[in-house]
Amino acid sequence: MPDTAGILRLESLQVHFPIQGGLFDRVLGRPAGAVRAVDRIDLNVGRGEIVALVGESGSGKTTVGRLITKLAQPTGGKLLFEGRDMTFVQDLSALRPYRHRVQMIFQDAYQALNPRHTVFDIVAEPLRSLRLVDNRTQLTDRVSEALASAGLNPPDDFFSRFPHELSGGQRQRVVIAGALAVKPELIVADEPVSMLDVSIRA
Numbered sequence: 001m002p003d004t005a006g007i008l009r010l011e012s013l014q015v016h017f018p019i020q021g022g023l024f025d026r027v028l029g030r031p032a033g034a035v036r037a038v039d040r041i042d043l044n045v046g047r048g049e050i051v052a053l054v055g056e057s058g059s060g061k062t063t064v065g066r067l068i069t070k071l072a073q074p075t076g077g078k079l080l081f082e083g084r085d086m087t088f089v090q091d092l093s094a095l096r097p098y099r100h101r102v103q104m105i106f107q108d109a110y111q112a113l114n115p116r117h118t119v120f121d122i123v124a125e126p127l128r129s130l131r132l133v134d135n136r137t138q139l140t141d142r143v144s145e146a147l148a149s150a151g152l153n154p155p156d157d158f159f160s161r162f163p164h165e166l167s168g169g170q171r172q173r174v175v176i177a178g179a180l181a182v183k184p185e186l187i188v189a190d191e192p193v194s195m196l197d198v199s200i201r202a
């Protein structure tokens with residue numbers, strides 16, 4: 001059962017990106033205005049609950065994901081995680097435990113994967129930077145487990161491959177494995193299956 005107290009709560013959260021006006025506007029002192037990427041969203045997510053945001057392209061879905069995962073700063077409103085106000089938390093010592101608990105699966109596998117890193121290093125990266133493993137054996141176990149849960153089997157076949165040696169769907173699975181490896185409590189998935197075959201999506 002979902003926890004009614006909620007794990008994540010957004011209150012009137014908003015992001016307005018300033019628009020750089022043209023020279024003409026600037027000379028005349030006209031205000032340039034702003035893109036209201038996210039305009040006062042309220043959301044309550046319970047533990048164990050799955051919430052889907054649906055909207056057309058450009059409606060602000062990715063921006064909401066980036067706000068929740070603290071990759072973007074809101075220009076107003078509040079972001080609460082387990083009741084704790086995370087809206088303006090920015091220092092690494094506080095963000096590290098947060099990133100352990102909240103992970104994002106990015107929409108664009110081409111952009112999310114470093115082309116010069118092997119699959120092993122890509123999936124291992126968050127485990128290393130969040131200091132979630134003590135030694136090489138633990139690291140290998142966690143990477144294997146994550147690749148297998150993302151449907152890349154047998155996992156060791158993928159360890160030394162580079163992103164360009166994978167199909168689009170396999171690349172997307174590597175991105176998913178990277179998020180799963182951390183064992184987060186909340187996953188923000190930004191159209192995570194848009195690159196997979198239709199047969200798998202269904």
Ligand SMILES: Nc1ncnc2c1ncn2[C@@H]1O[C@H](COP(=O)(O)OP(=O)(O)O)[C@@H](O)[C@H]1O
Pocket residue numbers: 017035036037038055056057058059060061062063064
């Ligand atoms: N860094 C940015 N600077 C200015 N405008 C942005 C930026 N990121 C997104 N936007 C704008 O914010 C709106 C929402 O974008 P986005 O969250 O990517 O939508 P979606 O994921 O629903 O397609 C769009 O109009 C987009 O052009």
Ligand SMILES: [Mg+2]
Pocket residue numbers: 061062063107190
């Ligand atoms: Mg998007």
